[in-house]
Amino acid sequence: MTTETSTVMTAAGPGSQQNVPALADRPVLVQVRDLKKYFPIRRGVLRRTVGHIKAVDGVSFDIYKGETLGLVGESGCGKSTAGRTILQLEEPTEGTVQFADRELTSMSGNDIRKARRHMQMIFQDPYASLNPRMTVGNIISEPLTIHGIGDNASRKERVQELLRVVGLNPYFVNRYPHEFSGGQRQRIGVARALATNPSFIVADEPISALDVSIQAQVVNMLDDLKQELGLTYLFIAHDLSMVRYISDRVAVMYLGRIVELSSRNEVYDHPLHPYTQALLSAIPVPDPDKEARRQRIILEGDVPSPANPPSGCRFHPRCAYATEVCREADPEFRNLGTAASPHMVACHHAEKFI
C-alpha cells in the first residue's frame, strides 16, 4: 500500500470545520461536508419559530471504506442526529452527504428509499426498536419486503441464514421479541439491519442498554461481521471506553461540532483537545499503579444549550486552558498530525499538548 497523500481540500477560516485531509490510499465510502441539522423551537399559540436547536452545526469528515469510525461525546451533543442526518432519516438543514459517489442530499425521496438498502441503522434500545407484535422472522424479513427483494421462499431462507450469522438458532423465526434476552434482541436488530446486504451501518449506542457482561459479546460480533461482510461502521457511543476496541479512528463531538478526529491510538495516547482529555481522564485504567496516579479532570458547569452555544470556542466556559482568544474566536479544525496520519483538532492552544 502506498502512503501517497494529497493535501487538505477546502479553504478554511475561523471556526471552519471544512478541513478534511484526503488520503490517496484510503477509498472514501461516506463523505460528509458542512452538515447542519437545526431543529426549530416553536412557542405560543401560533407556534412561531423563536430559535433553533443547533444539534449538528457544520461537521465535515470522511468515513473510509471498511473502517469503523467511533463517534463519541456527552448526551445531547448531536451524535444521533448526526447519524440520522447522514442516513437522511432527518433532512439536513445544510451541507452534503455523498455515499459511494452519490449525492444523497439532492436525491428524491424515492431514490433515497432505494439507496437506504445499502445503509442501515442499529439502535440503542433493542427493547424499543423491535415491534413486539411481530415474529422474529417478520421483523428480519420486513426490509426485504419493503425493498421487494426475493420471494417468500427465498426470504425465509435468508432469515434463517441471518439468524445463523448473528449467532441465533434459525428455528427461532416464529418467536416474539419478549421471549429473548437483551443481548439476543440486539442480535435480532443486527440481523434485520443486515437483511438487505448493506455496506454501511450506523450503530447508535448499540451496547449501552445491555448488561455489561454481554456488551463485549455484541461488540465482538459486530467486529467479526465487519470483517466477514466487508462492512463500514459509524459507531456511536457516549464514552471513549466503549469505542476503544472497535474503532479504527475516533471523532469526539461537543455541542454539535467535531472537536478532535484521529486514529484510535492517537486519540487515546495523545489527545490534543482539552475536552477529549477530560473524557479520557474519566475512564478507569486496568493497571493498578496507573489507576492510582490517574488524575480525573472534572468538567466545570453543565453542557451549554445547543440553542445558544457559547461564543468563540464552544468549550470555553468549561475549559481550564481558556484565554481571551478562546472566548472570541471560533477555533479552526486543523491538522496537527502529518499528511499521511492526520490528527484534526479544533483548539487554539492544542500545540501545548503535543
Ligand SMILES: Nc1ncnc2c1ncn2[C@@H]1O[C@H](COP(=O)(O)OP(=O)(O)OP(=O)(O)O)[C@@H](O)[C@H]1O
Ligand atoms: N426531533 C428533535 N426535535 C427537537 N430537538 C431535537 C430532536 N432530536 C434531537 N434534538 C435535540 O438535539 C440535540 C442533540 O440530540 P441528539 O439526540 O442528537 O444527541 P446525542 O448526542 O445522540 O445524545 P444521547 O447521548 O443522549 O443519545 C439535543 O439538544 C436534543 O434535545
Ligand code: SF4
Ligand atoms: S480553544 Fe481554548 S477554550 Fe477551546 S478547548 Fe482550546 S484552550 Fe480550551
Ligand SMILES: [Mg+2]
Ligand atoms: Mg443519541
